[in-house]
Amino acid sequence: MVVVARFSFPYEAHIAKANLASAGIESFIADEHTVNAQWLYSDALGGVRLMVAEEDANQASEILGEDFSQCFENADDAVEGHIDVCPHCGSSDIAAYTKGKRSAFLVFILLGFPLFFYQQGYMCNQCGAFSKTL
The missing domain is CATH 3.30.70 (Alpha-Beta Plaits)
Incomplete structure (x- = not known):
């Protein structure tokens, strides 16, 4: 060996x-x-x-x-053969986004306890639309 x-x-x-x-x-x-x-x-x-x-x-x-890094880069862009797009404008320029995070943080700072009223989703960088799912 x-x-x-x-x-x-x-x-x-x-x-x-x-x-x-x-x-x-x-x-x-x-x-x-x-x-x-x-x-x-x-x-x-x-x-x-x-x-x-x-x-x-x-x-x-x-x-x-x-080097298999190219395989991982392509896997992020395509899931089951399609590219994620914005449901409002059709753009593929989207990013993960948490809606209401700033206001939840301010409530936590002012009241001293968290109120979880934020939403996880995606924000389109072209039209600015928020979507919970793609």
Whole structure:
């Protein structure tokens, strides 16, 4: 077994291990429990180690080195094949917005206890319309 990656936290190693498992590469996480029990030992041990068989080391390093950030950027824009648009003007320039947040904050400051009368939703940056759902 050879070390293909080192991580500060065990959860990072488990994510990488799952990535390798999806490609059919068996791997082993070393020093996971030691770091969980005493996290200050992580640097002294060299972190949580992800190990694979020597013959799978090159392929595992390539898989772990891939950049999947483009997949996440596209996933934010499209949900089930459509882009979220404003129901009033059809613009896709929308943002998450909390309606009534300022007045709720002022009531909290003046009265000393919160009154939760705000609404979560979306605000269109083109027409200024508020919508609870898209």
